[in-house]
Amino acid sequence: KNEVEQSPQNLTAQEGEFITINCSYSVGISALHWLQQHPGGGIVSLFMLSSGKKKHGRLIATINIQEKHSSLHITASHPRDSAVYICAVGEYSGGGADGLTFGKGTHLIIQP
Amino acid sequence: NAGVTQTPKFRILKIGQSMTLQCTQDMNHNYMYWYRQDPGMGLKLIYYSVGAGITDKGEVPNGYNVSRSTTEDFPLRLELAAPSQTSVYFCASSYFAGGRTDTQYFGPGTRLTVL
Numbered sequence: 001k002n003e004v005e006q007s008p009q010n011l012t013a014q015e016g017e018f019i020t021i022n023c024s025y026s027v028g029i030s031a032l033h034w035l036q037q038h039p040g041g042g043i044v045s046l047f048m049l050s051s052g053k054k055k056h057g058r059l060i061a062t063i064n065i066q067e068k069h070s071s072l073h074i075t076a077s078h079p080r081d082s083a084v085y086i087c088a089v090g091e092y093s094g095g096g097a098d099g100l101t102f103g104k105g106t107h108l109i110i111q112p
Numbered sequence: 113n114a115g116v117t118q119t120p121k122f123r124i125l126k127i128g129q130s131m132t133l134q135c136t137q138d139m140n141h142n143y144m145y146w147y148r149q150d151p152g153m154g155l156k157l158i159y160y161s162v163g164a165g166i167t168d169k170g171e172v173p174n175g176y177n178v179s180r181s182t183t184e185d186f187p188l189r190l191e192l193a194a195p196s197q198t199s200v201y202f203c204a205s206s207y208f209a210g211g212r213t214d215t216q217y218f219g220p221g222t223r224l225t226v227l
Contacts, residue, residue: 001171004154033216043218086154093156099145099170100216102154 004026006087006103014111019074021106023087026068033062033100034072043086047070059086077110084108113138116219122224125193128213133188133222135203143188143206145216146170146178148199155202160187162208193226200224 003026013019022034025112029077046063049070054061058077063070074081084107088100137144142163147155157170159223161180166169175197177189191195203219 035218042220043165043204045215047219048215057142099147099157099160100155102147102156104152 002029002089002091002101004089004101005089006085006102006106008037008106009080009100009104010107010109012109012111013077017077017110019081021072021085021087021108023070023072023103024068025087025089025101027091028065028068029089030072031090031093032063033088034070036103037084037086038112039083074108079110079112081084082109085111095111116203116217116218117197118201118204120222121220123166124222124227125190127193127195129193130177130189130191131193131224133190133203133224135186135188135219137186137205137217138184139205139207140183141205141207141217142183144180144204145204146176146186146188146203148172148196149200149202149221152201158201160190162170176199178218189203192199195226198224198226 005024007022029048031048033048035043036046037043049063056077060073084105086105087103090100116137145160146158149155155173159178161167167178201222204216205215207214
């Protein structure tokens with residue numbers, strides 16, 4: 001069973017700062033997902049990646065398969081980025097996907 | 113497209129009662145999942161389905177049952193509710209083909225309290 005660890009658990013920063021959230025996992029995966037959850041809200045997928053780097057707006061996600069590590073970066077952070085960011089990994093078993101194994105999340109607060 | 117919808121949004125149950133959480137997706141996804149989210153813990157997989165008529169247990173299936181009679185619907189049944197089942201439940205779906213799975217799309221969640 002994969003173990004997914006995120007750091008930091010909590011992060012408070014000032015508007016405009018560069019944010020990095022880290023995720024490590026223990027067993028080889030098929031894909032890694034970064035998700036966003038606003039307080040009391042639903043869960044939105046930000047990225048799914050199995051190698052390299054992806055960018056969407058001010059968000060950048062990278063993954064190093066050999067080191068079993070991924071990072072989520074937020075450039076020019078804004079108070080609306082305040083949310084819980086969740087790392088999750090997918091593994092295949094037999095002919096299909098087993099669902100995701102999740103980290104506990106990083107609670108990010110961006111102060112104006 | 114409505115995406116993934118869940119009903120109800122909130123529910124309070126008494127110990128021993130039963131209920132069904134409904135989940136419907138209109139994206140023609142073949143894979144569907146049920147997760148629960150407890151405070152301070154990561155989401156955990158309860159059950160999943162790879163297509164109509166096919167379901168399998170996840171990490172925490174005890175106390176739950178599922179069925180998948182159509183591609184669109186994946187209801188989760190709680191029998192004999194217990195306080196330990198107090199949680200937020202998320203349904204999700206994705207498309208799997210050619211050895212690759214796609215992004216998972218989540219429903220808005222059902223907040224269940226068992227008293």
